[in-house]
Amino acid sequence: MPDEIIPDLQACVLCEDVRQEANGQQTLVGVIGMIPAPVMPIGFFKLCLWTRWCGGTGSFLQTSLILRPDDDEPIAQSEVQFTLPSLEAHATNVHVFGGLQLTGYGLYTVEVRVDGQLRLRFPVPVVPVQQPPGS
Numbered sequence: 001m002p003d004e005i006i007p008d009l010q011a012c013v014l015c016e017d018v019r020q021e022a023n024g025q026q027t028l029v030g031v032i033g034m035i036p037a038p039v040m041p042i043g044f045f046k047l048c049l050w051t052r053w054c055g056g057t058g059s060f061l062q063t064s065l066i067l068r069p070d071d072d073e074p075i076a077q078s079e080v081q082f083t084l085p086s087l088e089a090h091a092t093n094v095h096v097f098g099g100l101q102l103t104g105y106g107l108y109t110v111e112v113r114v115d116g117q118l119r120l121r122f123p124v125p126v127v128p129v130q131q132p133p134g135s
Contacts, residue, residue, distance in 0.1 A: 003057070003058060004056075004057060004058030004059075005055070005056045005057045005058065005087070006056055006060075006114065006115070006117070007053040007054060007055055007056025007060065007084055007091075007114065008053070008054055008055040008056065009051060009052075009053060009112060009114075009119045009120050010052040010053065010054045010055075010090070011050075011051065011052040012049065012050070012051045012052075012110075012112055012120055012122075013028055013031055013049070013050045014031070014032045014047065014048070014049055014110055014124060015028045015029060015030050015031045015032055015047070015048050015049075015050060016029050016030030016032065016044075016046070016047065016048065017029040017030060017046070017048055018048045018050050018094045026050070026092070026094075028048075028050055032047070032124065033124075034124065034125045034126070034127060035102070035108075035124060035125070035126045035127070036127055036128075036129040037102070037105065037126055037127070037128060037129065038128070038129055038130065038131040040102070040103060040104055040105060041101050041102060041103045041104075042101070042102050042126070043099070043100065043101045043102075044097075044099075044100045044101075044102075045098070045099070046096055046097060046098045046099075046100070047066075047076075047096075047097045047100055048094055048095065048096050048097070049064050049078070049094070049095040049097070049110065049112070050092070050093075050094050051064070051092070051093045051094075051095075051112060052090060052091070052092050052093075053082065053084065053090060053091045053092075053093070053114075054084075054089070054090040054091075055087060056084045056087070057084050057085065057086060057087060057089075058083070058084060059081065059082070059083045060081070060082055060083070060084070060114050060115055061079060061080075061081055061114070061115055061116075062079065062080050062081075062082060062093055062095075062112065062113070062114055063077065063078070063079045063112075063113045063114075063116070064077070064078050064079075064095045064110070064111070064112050064113075065077045065110070065111045065113075066097060066100070066108060066109070066110055066124075067108065067109040067110075067111065068106075068108065069104070069105075069106030069107050069108055069109075069126075070106065075100065075101075075102070075108075076097040076100050078095035078096070078097060080093050080095065102126055104126075105126050105127060105128055106125075106126060107123050107124070107125050107126075108123070108124045108125075108126055109121060109122070109123055109124070110122050110123075110124055
């Protein structure tokens with residue numbers, strides 16, 4: 001068996017927070033599929049990217065990025081090292097992007113890489129919404 005087998009990305013969720021429960025389980029809060037915004041810019045105290053890796057062995061570097069619309073420049077980036085000692089093991093990583101500000105509407109992109117290799121890329125639309133009257 002080779003020393004290192006690149007793992008599979010079992011799951012990836014963008015959310016507002018990840019809470020550690022007393023029983024050791026994690027609760028994902030405010031799962032994000034799109035961001036409705038009445039005005040721009042819009043700021044976030046924090047956004048979290050929760051990932052689960054499995055089916056690999058070795059030590060790896062996960063890099064997660066949030067990219068601007070129409071641009072490959074990241075507005076946020078986070079890295080974490082993780083190890084999978086056996087094929088039966090899994091690793092759960094939480095990237096916290098703090099003080100994030102989105103400056104315009106459009107299609108933002110989240111990328112997840114392991115050891116520099118792109119493993120997942122998905123869109124996060126930021127769309128204008130009207131504020132309710134009187135707000």
